[in-house]
Amino acid sequence: MPSQSLSDLPVERARADLARRGWALLRDLPFTSAAHARTENADTGPTYAYDEDAVRRIASCFGIPSDRDGGRTVWRVSPRTRRGRGTFSMRAGGAGFHTDSQYHNRPEDFVCLFVVTPAAHGGDTLLATESSTIAALGRHPDGGVALDALSRPVWRWRAPEVYGPPPMQFPTAVLPGDGTIRWRADNLVAGLPPAQCRAAALLEHCLTGLLRPTRIVQRPGDLILIDNHRTMHARTAFHDPARLLLRVRLWAGP
Ligand SMILES: O=C(O)CCC(=O)C(=O)O
Numbered sequence: 001m002p003s004q005s006l007s008d009l010p011v012e013r014a015r016a017d018l019a020r021r022g023w024a025l026l027r028d029l030p031f032t033s034a035a036h037a038r039t040e041n042a043d044t045g046p047t048y049a050y051d052e053d054a055v056r057r058i059a060s061c062f063g064i065p066s067d068r069d070g071g072r073t074v075w076r077v078s079p080r081t082r083r084g085r086g087t088f089s090m091r092a093g094g095a096g097f098h099t100d101s102q103y104h105n106r107p108e109d110f111v112c113l114f115v116v117t118p119a120a121h122g123g124d125t126l127l128a129t130e131s132s133t134i135a136a137l138g139r140h141p142d143g144g145v146a147l148d149a150l151s152r153p154v155w156r157w158r159a160p161e162v163y164g165p166p167p168m169q170f171p172t173a174v175l176p177g178d179g180t181i182r183w184r185a186d187n188l189v190a191g192l193p194p195a196q197c198r199a200a201a202l203l204e205h206c207l208t209g210l211l212r213p214t215r216i217v218q219r220p221g222d223l224i225l226i227d228n229h230r231t232m233h234a235r236t237a238f239h240d241p242a243r244l245l246l247r248v249r250l251w252a253g254p
């Protein structure tokens with residue numbers, strides 16, 4: 001696999017992509033090493049080792065790593081629970097469109113997904129910006145009503161149990177109209193009023209049916225860099241227990 005040294009990373013190009021379109025993709029980065037063939041099943045492809053210091057150094061080119069949830073800056077995203085409802089980073093299967101840390105008053109600014117071992121099949125990253133989400137809502141006859149409900153500061157989310165006691169969250173808007181978005185459907189607080197339930201369902205319908213997301217078929221050595229205020233991410237279904245990503249959330253630099 002061709003790879004570059006840390007000093008020739010295309011940091012400026014990635015920053016420009018991030019600013020212009022809300023995400024960036026860097027390929028063949030030097031944080032994965034020698035592949036180990038998976039002998040048990042020729043269909044699955046090799047697994048890769050990784051250098052956590054290199055991951056931290058690369059992430060730090062784009063911001064300040066956050067250890068707020070889980071107490072560590074580099075979080076392994078790999079299937080390790082059979083609970084179908086476990087948080088996205090701990091189970092196999094698909095993940096719906098969301099922004100990270102939506103349950104905090106101030107979500108981190110960027111999310112880095114470092115691809116160590118992609119799933120043998122599936123597990124692709126899907127990306128949807130705030131503007132493409134509003135455009136998708138606009139393609140539905142009830143989209144305007146939903147957008148009105150989504151723009152009100154009345155939305156709250158439950159924090160995943162694995163991260164400890166939940167933060168106290170002030171209600172906030174999903175689409176406040178300032179170019180940002182905050183969303184995750186499966187851990188909205190329970191007992192929403194009917195109008196909010198309808199808006200949430202319509203947004204999910206638009207995200208699955210009326211949106212043309214960007215799709216990234218992952219490769220070892222990829223860094224998918226996401227503006228967590230402007231772009232949602234999702235993943236397609238997968239089963240491969242060896243899939244491994246490393247997630248680093250970042251605060252924008254000073
Ligand atoms: O597994 C993925 O592709 C993304 C995981 C994710 O969105 C997360 O851990 O927040």
Ligand SMILES: [Fe+2]
Nearest residue numbers: 098099100233
């Ligand atoms: Fe995520």
